[in-house]
Amino acid sequence: MRVVYASDDNYYRYIYISIRTLLESNGSNPDLKITYIEQDVTEEHKALLEELGRSFNKKVEIIQFDMPEAFQNLPACNQSKTTFAKFLFASLFPDDDVVLFIDPDTLVLQDIAPIFDIGTDDYMFAGVIENLPAYQRTAVGMAKEDDYINGGVVLCNLKKWRECDFEKKVLDYMLEGHHNRNYDQGIINELCRGQLAILPPKFSALAEVFDFKDRNKLIRRYGFARYYTQEEIDEAVQNPVIVHFTHFLYGKPLNAGCQHPYTQMFLDYLHSSPLDPTLEADYRDGKMKMRKWFLDHTPFCVYLAVEALLDSRRRIMIATGRAK
Numbered sequence: 143m144r145v146v147y148a149s150d151d152n153y154y155r156y157i158y159i160s161i162r163t164l165l166e167s168n169g170s171n172p173d174l175k176i177t178y179i180e181q182d183v184t185e186e187h188k189a190l191l192e193e194l195g196r197s198f199n200k201k202v203e204i205i206q207f208d209m210p211e212a213f214q215n216l217p218a219c220n221q222s223k224t225t226f227a228k229f230l231f232a233s234l235f236p237d238d239d240v241v242l243f244i245d246p247d248t249l250v251l252q253d254i255a256p257i258f259d260i261g262t263d264d265y266m267f268a269g270v271i272e273n274l275p276a277y278q279r280t281a282v283g284m285a286k287e288d289d290y291i292n293g294g295v296v297l298c299n300l301k302k303w304r305e306c307d308f309e310k311k312v313l314d315y316m317l318e319g320h321h322n323r324n325y326d327q328g329i330i331n332e333l334c335r336g337q338l339a340i341l342p343p344k345f346s347a348l349a350e351v352f353d354f355k356d357r358n359k360l361i362r363r364y365g366f367a368r369y370y371t372q373e374e375i376d377e378a379v380q381n382p383v384i385v386h387f388t389h390f391l392y393g394k395p396l397n398a399g400c401q402h403p404y405t406q407m408f409l410d411y412l413h414s415s416p417l418d419p420t421l422e423a424d425y426r427d428g429k430m431k432m433r434k435w436f437l438d439h440t441p442f443c444v445y446l447a448v449e450a451l452l453d454s455r456r457r458i459m460i461a462t463g464r465a466k
Contacts, residue, residue, distance in 0.1 A: 143171060143258055144238050146231065148179040148207065148224040149246045154187050155396060155418070156246035156387075159411045161202065162194060164250040169198040171255060176200060177235075179227045181207040190416055205234070210313065225326045228296070229312045232303045239301040245294035247387040247394060248346075249404060249411075254383060257297055257345055266308065267330050268297040268339035273350040273390075276365030277457045284331070287367040289338050293327030294386050295346035297339075308333075342374050347382035349390035352403050355379055359442055363449065391426070391434040399424040401434070 145164060149157050161176060168174050178191060188204050195202035207224050227234075228243045235241055242257060244250065260268050269291035279290050303309060312329060331338070343351055354360050357372040370378075385404045393400035395408035398421045413419050426434075433452070436445045 143173040143242075143255060144175040144177060144235060144240075145242045145244055145254070146177045146179065146228070146235075147244055147246060148181075148227045149183075150181040150224055151183045151187060153246040154183055155412065156248075158187075158191060158194065158415060158417060159408060160244065160246055160248045160250060161191065162411060162415070163248075164244075164254075165194065165198040165200060167250055167252055168254055169200055171253075173255075174200065175203070177203045177205060179205050179207050179224060179234075181209075181224050211317075225293075228293075228298060228326060229309060229329075231298050232300045232309050235300065239299070241298045241300060243296050243298060244384065245386060248295065249385040249408060250383070251385065252381075252383040254345075257341065260297060260339055260341075263302075264337070265339035266299055266302055266334040266337040267291065268299075268341050269293065269295060269330075270341050270343050270346040270348065271366070271369065272327065273348055273360065273364050275363075275453055275456075277453060284335065286365065288335060289340055290331050291327075291338050291340070292346060292348060292386070292388070293325070293330050294388070295341075295384055296330070297341070302337075343370050343378035344374070344381065344383050346384050346386045347378040348386055349388045349392050349402060351375060351378050353390065353392070353437065362442075362446060391430055391437065393424055393426050397422050397424050397426075399426070 147157055147161065157178065161178070164174075164176065176195065180188065191202045191204065207227055209223060210230070225245075231238075231241050231243075240258060242254065257268075272290050272292040274290055276286060279288065280286070284290060311333065315329065315333060350360065350363075354363065355375065357369060357375050360366070360375070361369050387394055387402060387404070387408075392402040392405075395402060395405045396412075429452075433445075433448060436448045
């Protein structure tokens with residue numbers, strides 16, 4: 143039951159707190175293995191992680207990220223290219239058939255063993271449905287009915303990867319100069335279309351789920367042809383296994399002004415750790431704050447109208463190649 147994280151030093155505090163919650167909720171499982179793929183992380187920070195593991199009688203394996211040539215021209219996601227390291231897992235972990243990748247900006251609150259119970263015959267990745275507007279899915283040639291998963295918490299089927307030499311397929315794709323606006327997540331969904339398994343939303347409770355809460359609102363906002371049941375949404379909101387601090391309109395818990403409902407839990411972990419407790423500036427601009435105000439203070443149809451206007455502009459920018 144190998145869990146893998148990856149980041150540079152900018153995201154280290156998220157890494158530390160997520161691994162701490164993973165150890166608290168799963169450390170008694172003898173099968174748990176934790177690997178951290180790092181880039182430019184200080185020796186002090188690496189030592190803190192190793193000490194954290196020892197305090198739970200676990201080893202946190204640390205691997206330095208050796209960036210392949212194919213990664214050199216990729217756009218950096220959150221100023222780091224380590225998120226693309228997941229595509230090297232078949233080589234990095236030759237003795238594992240499945241590996242769970244978890245983004246740094248998460249809290250692991252419950253047993254993750256059920257994620258590993260998914261069969262390994264028919265999928266390349268398993269993840270939760272990403273709350274992505276329909277125009278962004280169609281922009282990469284996807285049909286409205288196609289499943290599109292979030293790349294932040296994904297079960298990677300290395301057994302199937304090896305059967306089709308997926309690692310080479312991805313590296314060739316990168317070397318050909320493809321630019322996917324959704325980074326590693328876009329590559330997963332484009333290259334593995336039809337080979338994606340859907341996890342219940344509680345295994346990676348995204349920010350939009352906490353804010354919308356209602357299945358019909360999520361379907362109306364994102365134009366889904368199929369989506370989770372209301373019962374699954376309720377379970378994700380009320381009893382999440384993994385909380386994933388995706389951007390949406392809340393902000394991030396290390397940024398001042400974050401409104402995510404699990405911000406205080408994150409900050410409690412921050413202040414009870416050996417980490418620097420200083421918060422960063424609120425990155426949300428006026429437009430993002432305006433959207434949040436409309437969502438919180440106007441009828442949902444008004445909020446949808448605002449997003450529709452903004453989506454029209456975004457759609458034009460994608461069509462003219464101006465969107466990043």
